Amino acid sequence: MPNAAEIVVQRLTKDYGRFRAVDDINFEVAKGSVVGFLGPNGAGKTTTIRMLTCYMPPSSGQARVAGFDVFSQSLQVRQNIGYLPENTPLYPEMRVEEYLDYRGKLRGLNRTARKQRIAEVADRCWLTDRLRWLVGKLSKGYRQRLGIADALLHNPPVLVLDEPTVGLDPSQIREARKLIAELAGRHTVLLSTHILSEVELVCQRVIIIGRGKILAQGTPDELKQQCARAGAAGARLLVEVRGPADQVLSAIKALPGVEKVQVLADGPVQSLAVVGRLDAQLREQIAALVVQRGWALREMRIGGATLEEFFVQITDPGTTQAAA
Amino acid sequence: MSRIMAVAGRELKSLFYSPVAYIVLVLYLLFVGLLFSMLVFIPGELANPQPMFAWNHLILIFIVPFITMSLLAEEYRSGRIEVLRTSPLAEMEIILGKFLGAMGFYCVVIASSVVFVLTLMAFGRPDFHPIFTSYMGLLLMGSMMVAIGVFFSALSEHQILAAMSTCVTLVTLGILVGFVRQLVPTSWFAATQIRHVLGYMAIEPHMANFARGVVDTQNIVYFLTGTCLFLFLTYVVLESRRWR
Numbered sequence: 001m002p003n004a005a006e007i008v009v010q011r012l013t014k015d016y017g018r019f020r021a022v023d024d025i026n027f028e029v030a031k032g033s034v035v036g037f038l039g040p041n042g043a044g045k046t047t048t049i050r051m052l053t054c055y056m057p058p059s060s061g062q063a064r065v066a067g068f069d070v071f072s073q074s075l076q077v078r079q080n081i082g083y084l085p086e087n088t089p090l091y092p093e094m095r096v097e098e099y100l101d102y103r104g105k106l107r108g109l110n111r112t113a114r115k116q117r118i119a120e121v122a123d124r125c126w127l128t129d130r131l132r133w134l135v136g137k138l139s140k141g142y143r144q145r146l147g148i149a150d151a152l153l154h155n156p157p158v159l160v161l162d163e164p165t166v167g168l169d170p171s172q173i174r175e176a177r178k179l180i181a182e183l184a185g186r187h188t189v190l191l192s193t194h195i196l197s198e199v200e201l202v203c204q205r206v207i208i209i210g211r212g213k214i215l216a217q218g219t220p221d222e223l224k225q226q227c228a229r230a231g232a233a234g235a236r237l238l239v240e241v242r243g244p245a246d247q248v249l250s251a252i253k254a255l256p257g258v259e260k261v262q263v264l265a266d267g268p269v270q271s272l273a274v275v276g277r278l279d280a281q282l283r284e285q286i287a288a289l290v291v292q293r294g295w296a297l298r299e300m301r302i303g304g305a306t307l308e309e310f311f312v313q314i315t316d317p318g319t320t321q322a323a324a
Numbered sequence: 325m326s327r328i329m330a331v332a333g334r335e336l337k338s339l340f341y342s343p344v345a346y347i348v349l350v351l352y353l354l355f356v357g358l359l360f361s362m363l364v365f366i367p368g369e370l371a372n373p374q375p376m377f378a379w380n381h382l383i384l385i386f387i388v389p390f391i392t393m394s395l396l397a398e399e400y401r402s403g404r405i406e407v408l409r410t411s412p413l414a415e416m417e418i419i420l421g422k423f424l425g426a427m428g429f430y431c432v433v434i435a436s437s438v439v440f441v442l443t444l445m446a447f448g449r450p451d452f453h454p455i456f457t458s459y460m461g462l463l464l465m466g467s468m469m470v471a472i473g474v475f476f477s478a479l480s481e482h483q484i485l486a487a488m489s490t491c492v493t494l495v496t497l498g499i500l501v502g503f504v505r506q507l508v509p510t511s512w513f514a515a516t517q518i519r520h521v522l523g524y525m526a527i528e529p530h531m532a533n534f535a536r537g538v539v540d541t542q543n544i545v546y547f548l549t550g551t552c553l554f555l556f557l558t559y560v561v562l563e564s565r566r567w568r
Contacts, residue, residue, distance in 0.1 A: 016568075053410040056566055078412040085410075089403035093341040094334075105330035106411045150407075 006188035011061035023212035036203035082151030092136025141172040243295030331421025371448025377458035378535035392473025393487035454537030461534020468550035
């Protein structure tokens with residue numbers, strides 16, 4: 001059966017004793033795309049990833065990776081997946097080259113293939129100058145690169161990276177993101193993280209998980225719009241008006257549905273942030289008001305709806321109902 | 325098979341990277357040297373290395389746990405088990421790889437005792453046949469001991485705990501069972517049968533045959549079944565850990 005989705009998860013559930021870590025989740029990851037797997041700590045990200053990488057079997061439901069079932073065709077799945085676990089556990093007493101060679105052997109690569117692939121991944125992960133180093137002497141950033149190089153070694157169609165940028169400094173984070181962005185197209189990447197800016201930068205799609213359930217999924221822009229529509233906590237209307245300061249302020253404040261008006265920049269041109277029920281009606285009313293009074297409307301847009309606010313809102317137990 | 329050898333090779337190398345390997349080697353040579361100088365290297369006596377091999381297990385009981393303790397315990401503790409188990413490797417390949425890696429080091433340890441055989445050869449003309457069977461016995465005995473070590477290493481995240489429990493088990497099989505066998509009163513129901521079973525369980529009589537130059541299938545079967553049993557139990561432990 002030809003299928004454009006490289007990872008298919010259906011009704012996947014995992015129980016740890018009486019605790020349900022992952023609860024009946026469904027999602028798909030299209031071939032060649034980079035998908036962000038987002039959630040607060042303890043949401044079930046790592047558990048889901050561990051089921052996809054065949055580290056632990058699901059309690060119920062099923063998942064297919066690269067066309068193979070994680071339960072019944074576990075070896076094939078593992079052959080087709082490159083996995084970077086959280087914290088990148090490595091053997092400190094081995095040399096970088098030696099470690100990659102060992103990992104290549106485990107994946108069944110022959111001597112020539114290993115040599116060639118090691119050179120390739122070392123080049124791609126900026127590791128070439130560290131090949132003779134002891135793994136234990138590498139900095140956190142290089143360890144992480146080695147982990148990614150290891151995941152890429154057998155050129156797997158699917159890559160699963162669990163928090164690949166944790167513990168890196170800002171320039172290393174930028175490099176890691178660049179690398180991940182480069183991988184798109186050639187590999188299908190599932191990237192687990194709780195850093196939102198990362199998702200916005202590198203992912204085409206986002207899956208947000210919280211308390212074992214999928215709370216939202218879509219492109220970063222879709223989620224931002226959804227956030228604005230839902231009247232998320234941080235959503236506000238940014239209005240720029242040329243007119244007498246006090247009159248503009250009091251007139252807008254008086255409109256129905258406006259809760260708060262904040263002055264961002266004062267002077268002949270007012271820049272205001274309006275918080276309240278930001279539906280279309282309010283925007284029309286503001287526009288009409290400005291025209292009626294003979295002021296000039298320079299700009300009006302919905303701003304401040306960041307993925308971060310959306311994330312906080314939907315993963316917070318108190319507001320989940322409202323968002324859904 | 326190449327995957328098993330990859331795991332084994334890595335394990336063997338890594339044992340040599342750690343100081344434990346050298347401490348173990350030195351201690352082994354020291355104690356075998358003691359046996360040698362006290363029981364074998366006696367002027368005027370026959371050049372017979374048999375006591376050195378017959379009592380070798382008493383040293384190895386305390387040596388093997390240090391070879392095997394880190395095999396799986398350290399993988400759990402460091403989280404590398406996740407890397408290992410998400411690689412395209414069957415459980416048994418991991419276990420056999422670890423086992424063979426430790427066996428490789430064990431062979432280096434027992435091979436170091438060749439210096440004493442050479443010393444004996446310099447001063448006398450020992451009989452080669454029992455020396456050959458002794459090394460065969462040491463190899464078979466070692467495989468059972470190492471398998472026990474692999475099993476306890478799979479049970480715990482703590483190397484020390486793994487070493488201790490391996491040591492206790494080996495002391496039980498190597499020393500205690502022999503004593504208990506002596507203590508079973510003849511008045512007991514089925515005393516001879518109990519003694520027989522305990523006698524079969526103990527390591528010492530099986531090794532003694534090899535040291536004498538006797539190759540008995542019963543002894544070979546004992547060590548091989550012990551090896552298989554503990555490797556299988558390790559498989560069960562590893563498999564059950566997945567479901568937790």
